[in-house]
Amino acid sequence: MIYIMVKPSRPGKMRPLPRAGGNNAVTGDARIEVPPSEDMALIPGGTFLMGADNAYREERPAHRVSVDPFWMDLSTVTNAQFFHFVSDTGYVTVAERPLDPLMYPGAPPEMLKPGALVFRMTQGPVDTSNIANWWHWTPGAQWRRPEGPGSDLEGRENHPVIHVAYEDAQAYAEWSGKQLPTEAEWEFAARGGLEGQDFVWGDEFSPDGAFLANTWQGPFPWRNFASDGFAGTAPVGSYPANGYGLFDMAGNVWQWTTDWWSARHEADPEKPCCAPRNPRGPAMETSFDPMQPAIRIPRRVVKGGSFLCAPSYCRRYRPAARHAQMVDTGMSHIGFRCIRRATPSHQEKE
């Protein structure tokens, strides 16, 4: 049973925001200093270095991008907030609906039952090139039953909602009068005003031995020391906020963005004046998985890494990190948060 502990924000009157200024410039406009709701922070907008050249190939090249100001949820959407949404609308998530056999040629019938991919720790070391060693299609798994039948959300009211497909996140965003962020918006916000640093708090992963995000310590996927306090998801806000006051922009759960996946970023334009402003990513056609040509499920970019990211396997608890996620699949480590844009030219078209 879920107990409502957090009162979700509801649609309210939008305050006008100014246009993007210079490099990470806060405009000083008094009208934007009062947030549309108390659980959102102003992200001032500006030009920043997106991506990284010192890590995974898909993060390259680092390049300059501008984004307009917007508001962002302080935390990822919680189970309690999602419960409120479902109670209000009767919404049924993708993980609760049967799968269309035409979209999954050759899939056995048991794979077409409603469900989601559930992470299970292995008994010992396994081949880490095969994610099927720890991801298991679990009929009956969904946001209310994160580990499948018999599991529930008792004690996890303030944990991030998981097993949400892209359209579930989008439906929640529309209900709450908000939008989902682009990859550029998400990354700008995650960096918290720091330029080109590895982590959302600086260049050192664990300054003075402190854990600043919920990741994985120990050999993945068979031993989790949970030195950071949590083996699974953590309640939102369990670690310090970044420079913009946002919690969990690294680790805990991956977060949906609206951009279709591309294998790498666009390079800087020849003229430094012309950094892309409010980019929205490539066309959908670029996003299909070339390793699974029979599966025509497009993929969007998720950001932030999760409690399953271990340095030995997936060092993706960094703002530049990105991952391709099929839009229809709920997983144990994917959630989302919303934003609000203000200027008409900045409104999303998805």
Ligand SMILES: [Ca+2]
């Ligand atoms: Ca952890």
